Amino acid sequence: MKVTSKNLFSPFLLFLFLLIGCKTADENSFEPLSVAELAKAQEMYKEAGIKNRRFKHADLQPLIQKHSDAFAIEVLGESVEGRSISSLDWGSGQTRVMLWSQMHGNESTATMSLFDLFNFLKANGDEYDELRNLLEENLSIKFIPLINPDGAEQFKRRNALDIDLNRDAISQISPEAVILKKARDSFEPEFGFNLHDQQIYYNVGNTPKQATISVLAPAYNEAREINEVRRRAMQTIVGMNEVLQQVIPGQVGQYDDSFEPRAFGDNIQKWGTSTILIESGGYLGDPDKQYIRQLNFMIILNALYQIATGGYLQYTEEEYFEIPDNGFQLVDLIIHELQVPMGETFYPVDLAIRRRDASTGDSYYERGTVDDLGDMQVYFGMQEIDATGHQWKKGEVFPREFENVSAINEAEALELLRQGYLAVKVKNFEAGELHQLPILVLGERESFDSGWQTGSNPNFFLEKDGKNAFAVVNGYLINLNEPSEQTFMQRVY
Incomplete structure (x- = not known):
């Protein structure tokens, strides 16, 4: 039989592929941080400029600008009352992740966590360098920490037009909604984190335990079907819940997944981004949500690691549905x-x-x-x-x-x-x-x-x-x- 160059090249390519694959596996053998390590990281890099959950647009601007040496900062546009809405981009990897917070002006817990995370990602020379390098090489992350600055100014849910931005994903009457939709379309993230606060009166299932954190992979249609996009969100949530059960056992609920055709979370899922909703509820003795701030940091950092390594694939949608529903009792x-x-x-x-x-x-x-x-x-x-x-x-x-x-x-x-x-x-x-x-x-x-x-x-x-x-x-x-x-x-x- 005549031996051609094609016959010779195929085994070589297979060997090269296996070699590269082994190298990648070795590089990604870094173990996820333990709960104690995640908590320690937040304590080390907690943003001292935010001491409580009531802050305004002007309070955040110097905190954003101090990261200009490590993040690509862009003003995406302005709110109804003319306040800037900025994004901070970090990382050079192929997997794109977008996180947006405070769509409702009085839902600021995760915003605090993002600024803690900015400090963490910017730092170097400590025991977390290996994790930072892994995230930087595998992910490109866009953060939008304050979508509704006018609402934050008065610490109210709605924007200056009195519109609920989370019901404006389709009509896009508000400039803030236009900005968020444009950011998603231009960045095309594979994963998205929709960060909110919920009332402190949610409980887990039919128990007296407070739903300190509630999670959801939003539905993308009325039938609440599961495609690969939504499944990835479910799998990522299971990993987050695994962390939370070690620190707040029994205090994680699943938010209602009824399809809301006007909501950003549901539509961003529909548009092809695996969307994870985090709702920060209440925790006894934590009225200013500083402990819940730490919990957000921990599960977001853990989720970024799972996305960067593909670790979320170990989890199943069946495990997601084992998370009990929220009650309001x-x-x-x-x-x-x-x-x-x-x-x-x-x-x-x-x-x-x-x-x-x-x-x-x-x-x-x-x-x-x-x-x-x-x-x-x-x-x-x-x-x-x-x-x-x-x-x-x-x-x-x-x-x-x-x-x-x-x-x-x-x-x-x-x-x-x-x-x-x-x-x-x-x-x-x-x-x-x-x-x-x-x-x-x-x-x-x-x-x-x-x-x-x-x-x-x-x-x-x-x-x-x-x-x-x-x-x-x-x-x-x-x-x-x-x-x-x-x-x-x-x-x-």
Whole structure:
């Protein structure tokens, strides 16, 4: 048989391919960081310029510019009110990944994490260099840390047009939506991370565990079918959940995957980018979401490693569907079997109370509301009390006025509560002035709501055997015999 050059070249190509393949496998033999190493990395590179989750466009600009030596920074356009929207690009690899955050102006947890990640990727000369090199060689990453700067300015969900940007992927009425769509189309990422916050009242399945992180591979059609694009997102999420279960076991939920034809996540999945939604919820003792900030850093960095190495392929869609669904059954406080008056008769009811943030200037306070009452057995309270044998009792306003808020301290406030006073009045205060006293503080002409019905601001006593045993102040429960340490976030009414 005649031996041709083609016959000789084929085995050589096969040998060369195997040789290259072995080299790549060796290069990618770097093991993923442990949970402890991921947490340590975030602590080392946490952005000191962001100390809480309420920041504005102007606060981020110097933090963006300080990375101009390591990232390619581009102004993609401007918001309705003329604030710049920037991207930061890093890496030279073939696999493209895009991450965008704060599409809703008051959903800033992941934004904080991205700036921690910028510091991490820029650094060198430590034990993480091997990981950085692997990511840099295999990935090209585009970060858009603040899509809705006008919303962030007022710490509100919607943009300056009062449009929900996550319902503007098709019509693209808002310039911010145009910018995000153009960025995706021009960059054509294979993977996308859609970074949000969810209400703290989501729980995992039918359990009292708070959904600290919820995840989703969004549907790309009404039938919620699974193609290869969506499957890759599912597989990546399973790897993220593997990390989270080591630090917040049982506190990861799956967000509702009903198809929303106007949403960016659903459509970016539809347009061919494997899209991963991360929703940052709540964690007890972490009102400013600094621990959840760390969790975001950990799972995003781990996911980037899985994408760079193809490690996500080890996971299955069946494992994704094992992540339990979100519930919405959490409330801040449940008071069980409280006797409430209707005319001359008392009825035993459960009260479900939630305390929601309200902005004032550059800060915020909480306002309690009776969300529901009656039989609340399907709800879970982050705090619960069996009030069997206790009756609702109206509180009074202390008759003597104080000069200002600083004229009363916590110990005095607690003593006034024991005497049956739920509120004090002050002569001088600034509009929107905040305080952390365990009592209502009123202006000279103000009054307070003492109701127990739905929609009421809950302020009342729980009386037993003729004595005030507990006080409920703006939805906070206070044991008058053994008051615990609490952080009260209130304003002068």
